[in-house]
Amino acid sequence: MEQLAAIMNDAPSQENIIDDRFLARMRDEMLRFARLQLGNDAEVEDAVQEALEGAFKNGASFRGEAALKTWIIAILKNKIADLLRRRQKHPSTVMQCEGEDDIDGYPAVFNHRGVWRNTSRPSPWGDPEAALNSNQFLAIFDNCLNCLPAQQSRVFMMREIIELAPEEICVETGLSVTNIYVILHRARLGLRACLEQNWFGAGADPC
Amino acid sequence: MLNCHDATFLLSQRQERELSISERTNLRLHVTMCRGCTNFERQLPEIGKAVRAFASYDPGGSDT
Numbered sequence: 001m002e003q004l005a006a007i008m009n010d011a012p013s014q015e016n017i018i019d020d021r022f023l024a025r026m027r028d029e030m031l032r033f034a035r036l037q038l039g040n041d042a043e044v045e046d047a048v049q050e051a052l053e054g055a056f057k058n059g060a061s062f063r064g065e066a067a068l069k070t071w072i073i074a075i076l077k078n079k080i081a082d083l084l085r086r087r088q089k090h091p092s093t094v095m096q097c098e099g100e101d102d103i104d105g106y107p108a109v110f111n112h113r114g115v116w117r118n119t120s121r122p123s124p125w126g127d128p129e130a131a132l133n134s135n136q137f138l139a140i141f142d143n144c145l146n147c148l149p150a151q152q153s154r155v156f157m158m159r160e161i162i163e164l165a166p167e168e169i170c171v172e173t174g175l176s177v178t179n180i181y182v183i184l185h186r187a188r189l190g191l192r193a194c195l196e197q198n199w200f201g202a203g204a205d206p207c
Numbered sequence: 208m209l210n211c212h213d214a215t216f217l218l219s220q221r222q223e224r225e226l227s228i229s230e231r232t233n234l235r236l237h238v239t240m241c242r243g244c245t246n247f248e249r250q251l252p253e254i255g256k257a258v259r260a261f262a263s264y265d266p267g268g269s270d271t
Binding site: 029036073106113122123141142156160161165166181184192195 | 213256262
């Protein structure tokens with residue numbers, strides 16, 4: 001927190017809207033966000049620290065915490081995207097994310113003719129908007145992400161959170177664009193099924 | 208005629224790239240007749256919103 005306090009002192013105009021609690025929360029959130037993408041290594045702390053410093057150094061005037069938060073997250077996203085682009089990852093094969101549950105070449109939610117199984121066919125969700133920001137929903141979402149094979153959740157988050165284009169994910173992971181489409185499809189199928197089972201359908205099986 | 212796997216694969220890809228006219232036509236034909244894929248199509252954007260809500264989750268915030 002001393003580092004954060006030092007940053008704050010460099011930007012006196014921010015004092016009225018930023019308090020320690022906000023910064024601590026912000027930092028936790030950023031760490032969590034960055035770890036999802038980069039794994040749990042030294043680069044994460046650095047990226048978060050740099051993003052925080054960058055945000056305050058450039059001292060734009062913020063009308064409130066929400067605007068500041070959006071700004072910091074935007075900087076962090078760029079940092080993560082840079083790091084991901086710089087990292088030389090060994091290409092992983094698409095088989096890793098096919099999973100054991102594939103039946104006749106289709107993910108297990110489909111039968112051998114590629115048609116939804118009765119137990120897996122999507123049901124209406126009612127009004128999902130209402131749930132999105134509840135802690136309970138987000139905890140279930142977290143579990144569902146963790147249930148996905150690591151490569152699927154990683155590619156999915158690169159796409160949906162960091163908003164990398166498929167071509168950029170391709171550079172980062174060494175996967176072909178076609179493989180990325182397959183992985184994203186599977187991640188969405190898996191997440192959808194998990195959310196329906198555990199949230200919208202209130203089933204028992206966490207995965 | 209597309210099966211549900213192919214239709215959901217196209218629906219998923221539509222988040223990343225523009226589909227061709229024939230892909231769109233085949234997709235529409237299937238989805239119109241398939242309740243499961245109709246629901247899948249409606250839910251895809253919700254999954255995107257959910258992951259963004261998750262990413263900006265504020266553990267200190269109130270439970271709404």
